[in-house]
Amino acid sequence: xxxxxxxxxxxxxxxxxxxxxxxxxxxxxxxxxxxxxxxxxxxxxxxxxxxxxxxxxxxxxxxxxxxxxxxxxxxxxxxxxxxxxxxxxxxxxxxxxxxxxxxxxxxxxxxxxxxxxxxxxxxxxxxxxxxxxxxxxxxxxxxxxxxxxxxxxxxxxxxxxxxxxxxxxxxxxxxxxxxxxxxxxxxxxxxxxxxxxxxxxxxxxxxxxxxxxxxxxxxxxxxxxxxxxxxxxxxxxxxxxxxxxxxxxxxxxxxxxxxxxxxxxxxxxxxxxxxxxxxxxxxxxxxxxxxxxxxxxxxxxxxxxxxxxxxxxxxxxxxxxxxxxxxxxxxxxxxxxxxxxxxxxxxxxxxxxxxxxxxxxxxxxxxxxxxxxxxxxxxxxxxxxxxxxxxxxxxxxxxxxxxxxxxxxxxx
Numbered sequence: 001x002x003x004x005x006x007x008x009x010x011x012x013x014x015x016x017x018x019x020x021x022x023x024x025x026x027x028x029x030x031x032x033x034x035x036x037x038x039x040x041x042x043x044x045x046x047x048x049x050x051x052x053x054x055x056x057x058x059x060x061x062x063x064x065x066x067x068x069x070x071x072x073x074x075x076x077x078x079x080x081x082x083x084x085x086x087x088x089x090x091x092x093x094x095x096x097x098x099x100x101x102x103x104x105x106x107x108x109x110x111x112x113x114x115x116x117x118x119x120x121x122x123x124x125x126x127x128x129x130x131x132x133x134x135x136x137x138x139x140x141x142x143x144x145x146x147x148x149x150x151x152x153x154x155x156x157x158x159x160x161x162x163x164x165x166x167x168x169x170x171x172x173x174x175x176x177x178x179x180x181x182x183x184x185x186x187x188x189x190x191x192x193x194x195x196x197x198x199x200x201x202x203x204x205x206x207x208x209x210x211x212x213x214x215x216x217x218x219x220x221x222x223x224x225x226x227x228x229x230x231x232x233x234x235x236x237x238x239x240x241x242x243x244x245x246x247x248x249x250x251x252x253x254x255x256x257x258x259x260x261x262x263x264x265x266x267x268x269x270x271x272x273x274x275x276x277x278x279x280x281x282x283x284x285x286x287x288x289x290x291x292x293x294x295x296x297x298x299x300x301x302x303x304x305x306x307x308x309x310x311x312x313x314x315x316x317x318x319x320x321x322x323x324x325x326x327x328x329x330x331x332x333x334x335x336x337x338x339x340x341x342x343x344x345x346x347x348x349x350x351x352x353x354x355x356x357x358x359x360x361x362x363x364x365x366x367x368x369x370x371x372x373x374x375x376x377x378x379x380x381x382x383x384x385x386x387x388x389x390x391x392x393x394x395x396x397x398x399x400x401x402x403x404x405x406x407x408x409x410x411x412x
Contacts, residue, residue: 144202
């Protein structure tokens with residue numbers, strides 16, 4: 001697949017199958033300029049790692065335009081120094097340790113309730129019937145929001161996510177996204193007021209009652225961090241779960257091994273994140289003129305790190321275009337930390353706050369689903385399709401399996 005003028009990352013060909021272009025980009029155009037949006041796309045693992053860890057040369061300033069209008073305030077990725085350390089710690093506390101352990105029963109209950117209607121039928125769309133509602137339900141539980149509002153919240157946060165992840169928005173779509181952000185902010189306002197008066201054990205209460213340098217967070221600060229958490233918790237989870245099952249179904253010998261040894265599940269999730277990361281692009285701004293792979297990035301340039309291409313770089317991984325849960329160059333234990341060799345969660349100072357939570361969430365649910373979805377396979381006539389440039393995942397994943405007749409099976 002040649003990469004040449006007039007090749008474009010914005011083309012339909014690239015959108016249909018980005019992985020077909022990763023190799024040629026790394027080899028012949030490791031820094032690709034996209035004139036339509038005056039942005040640079042970097043595809044080699046070592047270059048992506050350098051950009052994401054050199055926080056002085058490559059900053060997150062572009063989020064002032066890409067995120068702040070819909071987040072209603074500054075997000076974690078925009079913060080530095082003591083403020084970033086303190087506020088990140090607060091958010092991470094809601095996703096790890098005791099807080100994470102307290103969420104596991106709710107994760108299991110959410111999964112069981114959503115699975116129940118489909119088990120007797122022996123057919124389920126793992127994306128739309130299960131993954132999307134599940135991911136939002138879990139995020140709402142962490143925040144202490146009403147689960148019955150999930151469809152409204154999902155619609156609103158979908159507009160927020162579209163604004164953040166779109167490379168070009170029409171005026172109509174921009175207005176839609178801003179409307180979604182305003183409605184979500186209005187929905188959260190009375191909740192925040194109530195949590196300030198009567199805090200509970202949820203993350204919104206923690207944000208409302210925590211001080212930074214002796215000053216409490218404003219409603220705008222809390223709203224921005226809540227939206228930050230919603231996207232970090234919900235956006236990748238449903239995609240990763242569906243991709244995990246797709247890859248295991250496509251590799252039946254590895255599926256059989258995971259069924260026999262559930263200890264391999266974490267490795268399968270880590271390899272899914274490497275092979276098909278749900279977040280494909282991470283943007284940065286070049287603060288000064290910098291040479292990457294022989295190309296000069298001018299000061300002020302927008303640079304997109306191509307996580308999907310970096311994760312399949314043969315300089316970082318052996319046989320990178322093969323899905324292999326037994327690969328020795330990944331390291332399951334470190335794959336959900338800042339030391340991860342893959343970069344599905346980013347790397348460096350602004351690595352995703354929800355990495356440990358994502359592992360626990362997906363591992364818990366996959367461990368429940370695997371024994372229930374006996375003889376799992378694609379439904380007759382199903383045609384697999386992925387979509388997305390910035391974030392990417394299956395449009396649907398219709399699966400058939402042996403119907404489950406016994407009551408109560410799903411809660412184990």
